Amino acid sequence: MADPSNTKLFVNLGASQVRRRLKGFGYGVCKVETAGKKKRSSSLWAVDVFSVKTVTIKGLLEMYLMAFLCLSTREVIVTSSTEHPNSAWVVEQTKVFLDQTMNREHKPSIVMHDRDTKFTKDFTATLKAKGVRTNVLPIASPNLNGRVERFIQTIKYECLFKFILFGQRHLDHIVSEFVDYYNGRRSHMERGHLPPIQVVPEEVPKLNRDQIMVRSYVGGLVQSFERRAA
DSSP states (O other): OOOOTTTTBBBOHHHHHHHHHHTTOOOOOOOOOOOHHHHHHHHHEEEEEEEEEEEEEEEEEEEEEEEEEEEEOOEEEEEBBOOOOOOOHHHHHHHHHHHTTTTTTTOOOEEEEOOOSSSSSHHHHHTTTTTTEEEEOOTTTTTGGHHHHHHHHHHHTTTGGGGOOOOOHHHHHHHHHHHHHHHHHHGGGGGSSSSSSOOOOOBBBBGGGGGGEEETTTTTTEEEEEEEEO
């Protein structure tokens, strides 16, 4: 599954050319965010818990993971899995999330989540201790958490459902590989076809074919077109 992003390849394309191409393929053109809106949305995160079945010596076991997603950049942080998603595990994974994000320029200010009972008072207190508020979504409103739900669907159908997962370590390894690809290589239309954690590169007037390489991730399951290092 190749990644067609031209921005990652440092190809200089005019805005009108890109607009015509997108419309020709039936895609709309996203509105540009103001600097203030970008700053606010960069501090907004959503979280959800999802599960995957794995094969173990005890038979099929349901393993649970937490996915945090930045609403602005689409960056995701997925926790280590567990067979027992109790309050202590949720708090531990939330601390890992905070350790990875609180020293950033735009650190999290709000984390949105549904009414899953796994998000306990201890979860809320852990975030509050770092100055992060929680926003509990209304009952029966999955669309309000649609972006993180979309990521969960993506990682399941593009990755996890294509493997026979042998236990926790295997699951965590596959998830880590896919998340690295998703954050660093997978393009997003609302990001101008940039990956979540990639900044806008300097453009060059021309890119020769021999400067392009195809790199595989997750054991060859997904691929990305990339500019060959000089």
